[in-house]
Amino acid sequence: MKIRLLCILLGVLMLLAVLAGCVDKPDQGETPEGSQGVTEEETYWMNPELDPEKLSVSLQGQEINILAYNKYDISPEENSSDPLEDAVYRRDDKLKAELGIEFNNQYQPDFAVISTNVKNDVTAGTGEFHIVYQHMIEAARSLAPGNYLYNLTDLEYVNFDNEWWDQDCKKGFVIGDSMMMVCGDLLPSTMLITATVLFNKNLFDRNGWDYPYEDAREGNWTMDDMLELTKDQTKDLNGDGRIFHDDDFFGVTAWAADADFNLFFGSGATMFSYDEDHLPVFDPDTDRLQAIYEKIYELLITQNSFHVIWAQYETDPGMYNKTIDVFRDGRALFFPTYLSTTTSLRDMVDDYGILPNPKYDEKQEDYLGFVNGSASMACVPGSLSDANLEVAGFMMEALASSSYHMTTDTLYDVVAKSKNARDEESAQMVDIIIRHKVFDFGYSHFSGQDFPCFNVAQTALQANRTSIVKEITNSERRTRNELKKILRAYGYD
Numbered sequence: 001m002k003i004r005l006l007c008i009l010l011g012v013l014m015l016l017a018v019l020a021g022c023v024d025k026p027d028q029g030e031t032p033e034g035s036q037g038v039t040e041e042e043t044y045w046m047n048p049e050l051d052p053e054k055l056s057v058s059l060q061g062q063e064i065n066i067l068a069y070n071k072y073d074i075s076p077e078e079n080s081s082d083p084l085e086d087a088v089y090r091r092d093d094k095l096k097a098e099l100g101i102e103f104n105n106q107y108q109p110d111f112a113v114i115s116t117n118v119k120n121d122v123t124a125g126t127g128e129f130h131i132v133y134q135h136m137i138e139a140a141r142s143l144a145p146g147n148y149l150y151n152l153t154d155l156e157y158v159n160f161d162n163e164w165w166d167q168d169c170k171k172g173f174v175i176g177d178s179m180m181m182v183c184g185d186l187l188p189s190t191m192l193i194t195a196t197v198l199f200n201k202n203l204f205d206r207n208g209w210d211y212p213y214e215d216a217r218e219g220n221w222t223m224d225d226m227l228e229l230t231k232d233q234t235k236d237l238n239g240d241g242r243i244f245h246d247d248d249f250f251g252v253t254a255w256a257a258d259a260d261f262n263l264f265f266g267s268g269a270t271m272f273s274y275d276e277d278h279l280p281v282f283d284p285d286t287d288r289l290q291a292i293y294e295k296i297y298e299l300l301i302t303q304n305s306f307h308v309i310w311a312q313y314e315t316d317p318g319m320y321n322k323t324i325d326v327f328r329d330g331r332a333l334f335f336p337t338y339l340s341t342t343t344s345l346r347d348m349v350d351d352y353g354i355l356p357n358p359k360y361d362e363k364q365e366d367y368l369g370f371v372n373g374s375a376s377m378a379c380v381p382g383s384l385s386d387a388n389l390e391v392a393g394f395m396m397e398a399l400a401s402s403s404y405h406m407t408t409d410t411l412y413d414v415v416a417k418s419k420n421a422r423d424e425e426s427a428q429m430v431d432i433i434i435r436h437k438v439f440d441f442g443y444s445h446f447s448g449q450d451f452p453c454f455n456v457a458q459t460a461l462q463a464n465r466t467s468i469v470k471e472i473t474n475s476e477r478r479t480r481n482e483l484k485k486i487l488r489a490y491g492y493d
Contacts, residue, residue, distance in 0.1 A: 045094055047164075047401035050157065052099055055394060057387045060100040064395050067106045068133040069114055070189040070376045074105035084188060087410035091402050099398070111135035115142045122148045122383040129381055130392040131399075133187060137373035140173070140444040144180035145489030150380040152179045155393035162397075164404035166190075168368075172439025173377075175490050176279050181377035185403040186396070188411050190375040191434045192340040195262035195357045197226070198327065199334050202350040211353055213425040216432065221367070222359045223267060223295045226334065227303075233333055234304040245306050245322050252305035253332035255313070255323045256458050258372075259300065262336050264457040265370040265440050266357030267292045271453040271472065271479075272441045279492055280441045282453070282479050286469050292360055293457055293468045300461060306332065309462040327352075338372065339415050339433065354415070354426040356433050368438035373447055408434075445486055451479055 052059045068074045075092035076085040092103055108114050114134050121128045134143065143149050152160070153174075160170060165184040173181050183190045204211055209229070215221045230251030237248045245253075252259075269292045271284035300307045306326055308319045327335040330350045335341075336357070345352065356367035380392050411434075412427050442453030452459075452471045460468045487493075 045402055045405050046098075046398055047159075047162065049159075050394060050398055050401070052394070054157075055390055057390065059391070059394075062101045062391060063104050064101055064131075064391070065104045065106070065129045066131045066133065067108060067114060067117065067129045068376070069109065069111050069135050070133065070187075071107045071109075072189040072192070073133050073187050073376055074107060075103055083410050084407070084414050087407040088188070088403075091399075091406045094406065095398060095402060101395075111138040114138070118143055118148055118379075118381050119146070122381055125383050127381070127383045127385055127388055130384070130388060131396060132379045132381060133376040134181070134379055135373075136181070136371070136375045136377045136439075137444055137447045139181050139377050139379055141447065143379065144178075145486060148382055149180040150382045150384065150389065150392075151177070152182055152380060153177060155380065155396070156390055157393040158397040158400075162401065164400040166437060168437045169377075169439050172441055172444065174278055175487070176277055176492055178490055181379050183371075183375065183377050184400045185408050186399040187376045187378060188403070188407060190371060190377070191408075191411060192415070193338050193372045193375045194369040194433055194437055195258075195266055195336070195371075196339050196369065196429075196433055197334055197336050197355045197357060198342070198345075198352050199355060200327070200330060200332065200350050201353050202330065203333055204353075211425070212355055213353070213429070216355055216367075216429060219359075219367075220362055221355060222361055222364075223263070223299070224361070226358050227295065227299055230299065230303055230305070230333055232303075237331075243304060245326055248331065250306040250326060250332045251303055252299060252307075252334045252336065253323045253326040254300060254305055254307050254336050255320055256307065256309045256462060257313070258323075258338065259307070259336035260296070260458040260461055261372070261443070261455075262338075262357055262370045263296045263299070264292060265438050265443065266368045267295070267360035268364050268368060269293075269457070270440050270442065279487060280483065282476070282483055284453075284472050284476075286472055289456075289472065290467060290469050293460065294466070295360070296457060297461065297466060301464065307461070310458065311462060339430065342415050353423065354429045354433075356429060356436070366436045367432055369433045369436055371437050371439055373444060446479075446482065449482075451475060451482065453479060 066074055072084065072088070075089050080086045080089060096102060111134060114132065115138055118129070118132055160182060165182060169183045170179065173179055199212070201211065212221050212225065215225065233249070233251030234243060235249045236243055269289055271282060271289070272280045273283040275281055299305065306323065308323055312319045323335070324341065324344050326332045328345055328348045342354070357369055359367060378396060380389070384392060412430055415430055446454040452468065452475050456468045456471050460471065
């Protein structure tokens with residue numbers, strides 16, 4: 001399971017090789033009135049409501065200790081050739097200069113080690129770390145239910161309603177009055193592990209089709225559109241009587257640990273609702289879940305897409321890269337993946353465009369960019385003194401708000417303004433994607449276990465089953481019992 005969730009980070013880590021010479025940043029907007037030519041970054045580099053003088057302790061000389069699962073979320077060395085790393089460095093340099101602080105950032109890619117460190121820290125009461133950026137599922141399964149994390153709703157100085165905090169993240173991780181983890185602009189790696197659909201613009205031009213940007217802007221980009229565009233597209237190019245990934249054409253190229261989850265949860269699939277106390281309730285609408293699954297089955301199986309199932313990956317991990325190769329070679333119309341994958345396409349000859357994950361239908365309110373379980377989440381260990389809790393809350397808001405103004409536009413550059421996606425429409429799509437994510441309670445809290453609320457679409461597609469109803473209904477009693485255990489761990493009997 002650990003390998004499975006880490007493999008998606010391959011695309012993010014490839015950002016380390018992105019050249020500094022990317023295109024100009026998107027327009028920052030007009031200079032605010034009265035700023036006398038001062039740039040927006042200089043004027044609004046941090047939430048103006050933050051006042052270090054209101055803290056009960058001085059920030060001067062404070063060392064801010066952050067333990068991070070993904071290196072993209074912490075300040076790297078000076079003068080990095082990677083534009084996103086450089087933006088994070090400039091953000092932290094600004095915070096250090098203005099607040100008089102120092103950062104002690106510790107990178108630990110093994111999320112199990114992070115959990116051990118946090119547990120030991122809380123048990124000993126040492127208060128070693130102000131903030132921890134931990135693997136989403138590891139935080140949800142190992143740290144949050146064990147009273148190792150501080151309830152973030154009780155933090156001072158941080159306002160999670162501000163636009164630099166992910167509002168959809170709150171929906172998925174608020175349990176009763178508890179919120180143990182959160183994400184936002186301070187975690188660029190999490191934004192990069194958000195679902196997208198790439199399409200080959202050259203192939204659209206060849207077919208005389210309009211790009212789907214306008215439909216996406218109007219909220220009308222749906223699974224039915226994708227089904228119609230990919231119908232009868234898979235072809236035997238070399239006439240050898242078989243469809244093979246090395247030399248044939250596909251309507252869709254997809255990997256099971258990406259597309260299956262992206263399309264399912266991105267279509268609004270969930271098996272949980274919330275009661276009046278915001279406690280999760282197992283409440284699957286099997287008719288709707290089956291209807292969603294049938295469209296995914298048609299797209300990936302009936303239409304003969306290049307769909308690499310998990311069993312194939314376990315036998316040959318190189319099959320993951322084959323899904324990228326097929327799209328890079330211009331032999332697939334669509335590629336459901338994550339934003340981070342764009343950094344693997346710098347040598348692609350054809351131009352491509354970026355779209356949000358399609359809606360199930362036009363009645364679906366928002367596009368939902370599924371966030372993979374290997375994403376980072378910001379947590380605060382439950383071992384801090386009152387003074388350090390003040391500092392932790394202040395710094396979380398400072399990091400998130402300064403990231404919103406100083407790093408997120410660079411993320412747009414890296415993803416949407418790369419060599420082969422050089423259009424303003426793709427930048428607009430990235431904004432839609434990262435501002436409308438989905439964090440599903442069942443996926444994150446039941447992950448790694450054989451529960452349909454976690455991976456029913458993936459397992460059914462892998463077994464070539466046309467229905468998921470039986471798996472959902474047969475697991476109901478077991479799922480409810482597990483949910484009781486989870487809620488009990490949070491203090492709700």
